[in-house]
Amino acid sequence: MKRTEEALGVLLHRMPDDLPNAISYSVILKSFCDSGRSQLALDLLQMMAKKGADHSPDVVAYNMVIDGFFKEGEVSKACDLFHEMIQQGVVPTVVTYNSVIDALCKARAMDKAEVVLRSMVHNGVHPNTVTYNSLIQGLWDS
Numbered sequence: 134m135k136r137t138e139e140a141l142g143v144l145l146h147r148m149p150d151d152l153p154n155a156i157s158y159s160v161i162l163k164s165f166c167d168s169g170r171s172q173l174a175l176d177l178l179q180m181m182a183k184k185g186a187d188h189s190p191d192v193v194a195y196n197m198v199i200d201g202f203f204k205e206g207e208v209s210k211a212c213d214l215f216h217e218m219i220q221q222g223v224v225p226t227v228v229t230y231n232s233v234i235d236a237l238c239k240a241r242a243m244d245k246a247e248v249v250l251r252s253m254v255h256n257g258v259h260p261n262t263v264t265y266n267s268l269i270q271g272l273w274d275s
Contacts, residue, residue: 159194166201174198175214182221192223196232203236211236212245225256231263238271246271 158181165174178198181190195218202211215233219225230253237246246268253260 158190159197162194162197166197166204169201169205171198171201171205171207171210174201175210178214190223192218192226192229195223196226196229199229200232203232208236208240208242225253225258227253227258227261227264230258231261231267234264235267238267238274241271241275243271243275 158177162174162177165171165177175198178190178194181194195214199211199214199218202208202214212233215225215229218229230249233249234246234253237243237249250260250264250268253264
């Protein structure tokens, strides 16, 4: 119903602290990102991290906000969040790496995409068809 702020108010002020979990927050994160308000999603993500325990953002939550920033053209914010996610101990998945590599290739930052690819392989995450398609398209467009 596009009433994200109202849903956030219910989540933050009307629900008992032990009831909402990462999944509850993810619904709101997705709504913010889908409506081009990834900075608000980032603010919520950081608040979740401060609360800890069941509220800690997972890789899916980070992926949503990273992808939201990329869709808004905020490549540096997305990359900063990617690095922050890793510092917080959240392990990137192939989806995370693909999102970052694809955006860097589209931004014609092939050198940075290569660094992320090397990190991906070093960390035991196997590139897939999506990874290779992004790299090929990036090389083709260069």
